[in-house]
Amino acid sequence: MAVLGSTNLTGCNSIPDFIAAGSLMLFQQSTAPINWTKQTTHDNKALRVVTGTATPGGTSSFTSIFSPAVPFTGTVGDTTLSTPQIPIHTHTIGDFVSSGNYLGFNESPQIPVTTLHPGNGQSGPAGGGGSHTHPFSGFNLDFAVAYVDVIICSKN
Numbered sequence: 001m002a003v004l005g006s007t008n009l010t011g012c013n014s015i016p017d018f019i020a021a022g023s024l025m026l027f028q029q030s031t032a033p034i035n036w037t038k039q040t041t042h043d044n045k046a047l048r049v050v051t052g053t054a055t056p057g058g059t060s061s062f063t064s065i066f067s068p069a070v071p072f073t074g075t076v077g078d079t080t081l082s083t084p085q086i087p088i089h090t091h092t093i094g095d096f097v098s099s100g101n102y103l104g105f106n107e108s109p110q111i112p113v114t115t116l117h118p119g120n121g122q123s124g125p126a127g128g129g130g131s132h133t134h135p136f137s138g139f140n141l142d143f144a145v146a147y148v149d150v151i152i153c154s155k156n
Contacts, residue, residue: 019155026150036153066143073137 019025024039032038044061 021155023155024152025155027153028148028150030151032151032153035156037156039152039154042152062147066145066147074135076134076136078133 025036027033027036042056044063045056045058046062046066
């Protein structure tokens, strides 16, 4: 009978067909058990459980991503606010009203005088239409995630 111990798999010699040759299995130990071969294709990678086809992926190693003190900085790209993105607002403007004529020191003709009075007029659309960025930086992120190392072995 096969027995899974805390550090190895024993008893597989007596039941060679218990697990089919070529089957892959994970072991939490550094070397392959008897009648198993340690596979070295995948090293320093995380495991992902899928319901579809099992394929490897990604380009960054586990320890390069999940290591302590990963700094981050960057810039949010140029953004130009469009009219719908600008908060609704108005600009009240005054009305120019004629308030009479000015005569002085033998001037002729008379000079019309206008005065700006508060009014109910509104400005037309206005804005610079320029873009802006938002640089950011932050503290170091600590991705020192706890983990357990395993090896992949194939049944001989």
